[in-house]
Amino acid sequence: MASRHSILFPSPSASQVFAKHLTQDEWLAYTRTLQKLHKVGRLGYWQMSLATGDVYWSEVVYEFLDVDPRYFAPSHEAFMTMVHPLDQDKVAQSRQEMLKIGFTDIKYRIIQPNGCIRWLHEIADNTSPDDPNILLGTLHDITAHKALEEKLRKQAITDDLTGVFNRRYFMKRLRQAFSHFRRSEKNVAVLLFDVDYFKTVNDTYGHAIGDQVLQQVCRLFKERFRETDIIGRLGGEEFAVLLFEVSSEDAVAIADGIRQALADHPFTTEAGGTFHISITCGVSSFAADDPTEDCILHRADKSLYLGKRQGRDQVVYR
Numbered sequence: 001m002a003s004r005h006s007i008l009f010p011s012p013s014a015s016q017v018f019a020k021h022l023t024q025d026e027w028l029a030y031t032r033t034l035q036k037l038h039k040v041g042r043l044g045y046w047q048m049s050l051a052t053g054d055v056y057w058s059e060v061v062y063e064f065l066d067v068d069p070r071y072f073a074p075s076h077e078a079f080m081t082m083v084h085p086l087d088q089d090k091v092a093q094s095r096q097e098m099l100k101i102g103f104t105d106i107k108y109r110i111i112q113p114n115g116c117i118r119w120l121h122e123i124a125d126n127t128s129p130d131d132p133n134i135l136l137g138t139l140h141d142i143t144a145h146k147a148l149e150e151k152l153r154k155q156a157i158t159d160d161l162t163g164v165f166n167r168r169y170f171m172k173r174l175r176q177a178f179s180h181f182r183r184s185e186k187n188v189a190v191l192l193f194d195v196d197y198f199k200t201v202n203d204t205y206g207h208a209i210g211d212q213v214l215q216q217v218c219r220l221f222k223e224r225f226r227e228t229d230i231i232g233r234l235g236g237e238e239f240a241v242l243l244f245e246v247s248s249e250d251a252v253a254i255a256d257g258i259r260q261a262l263a264d265h266p267f268t269t270e271a272g273g274t275f276h277i278s279i280t281c282g283v284s285s286f287a288a289d290d291p292t293e294d295c296i297l298h299r300a301d302k303s304l305y306l307g308k309r310q311g312r313d314q315v316v317y318r
């Protein structure tokens with residue numbers, strides 16, 4: 001404890017007090033006010049002596065880390081054990097940066113002893129006016145900010161009704177998949193699904209039941225596709241799924257499994273009765289001579305249209 005306080009807010013020497021025209025009591029009162037302000041503003045700060053390696057953490061830092069100052073001695077090493085494994089390199093690099101250019105501004109995660117992950121924003125420098133051998137850093141807990149950021153990011157790429165990706169995000173992933181395919185030539189397939197006679201579902205059972213059908217279709221998609229497959233709602237009752245590193249034959253078999261599962265699935269009416277739907281699917285794969293990523297969608301769309309003309313409830317591959 002004594003060594004922590006020996007770095008920060010040292011009791012001023014008589015000459016310092018004299019130079020600043022402060023009495024020792026005034027100086028201590030000023031220090032207490034500053035500490036209180038940091039607590040009120042939820043600003044954590046730390047100091048490290050380059051000469052001795054001693055580290056001081058303010059009370060708020062202990063709170064961010066959720067460790068007890070009575071049992072947890074502050075040190076650079078102790079702190080690094082709490083940094084999220086995925087952010088270790090970033091934090092280590094920022095320390096080097098600070099020593100080199102005298103400043104760093106970084107956001108990273110720490111893991112508290114209870115397993116909770118917190119996001120911290122650290123701004124640090126080594127330009128202490130009194131001692132160039134002292135590094136100074138401030139910490140803000142930005143966990144709530146990050147959670148909001150993540151929520152907004154998800155909202156921006158998700159279809160509200162069904163929870164699958166929206167058209168814009170699907171098209172972005174299709175573009176990325178196409179450029180990856182051009183480099184790797186690993187097969188990528190698109191399944192284009194369209195619910196059959198969906199207008200009749202709405203007209204017969206009502207729009208709310210129609211919405212539930214779309215939600216259940218997507219629930220079934222999510223259950224049956226892999227985490228890495230990209231499921232998107234292109235509009236209305238049309239959905240597309242991007243499958244990576246899958247042969248065209250397997251893509252057709254997967255699509256047919258979904259078609260069958262949907263045909264077997266009983267949907268419930270408001271009155272408690274049940275009804276069934278069917279779905280038609282067009283399948284296509286990227287071709288080496290495709291000039292753009294849209295070509296795969298055009299082919300899948302043509303297959304889908306053919307499937308509709310041939311009587312629906314089927315999978316067509318071209």
Ligand SMILES: Nc1nc2c(ncn2[C@@H]2O[C@H](COP(=O)(O)OP(=O)(O)OP(=O)(O)O)[C@@H](O)[C@H]2O)c(=O)[nH]1
Pocket residue numbers: 161194195196197198199200202206207208209210211214235236237308312
């Ligand atoms: N309930 C609901 N209906 C929607 C939604 N988006 C589009 N629709 C309806 O989906 C229906 C699509 O009808 P059509 O394009 O005629 O297609 P279809 O009746 O499925 O016929 P085929 O595709 O030829 O088998 C329209 O009635 C749209 O109003 C939605 O979010 N919720």
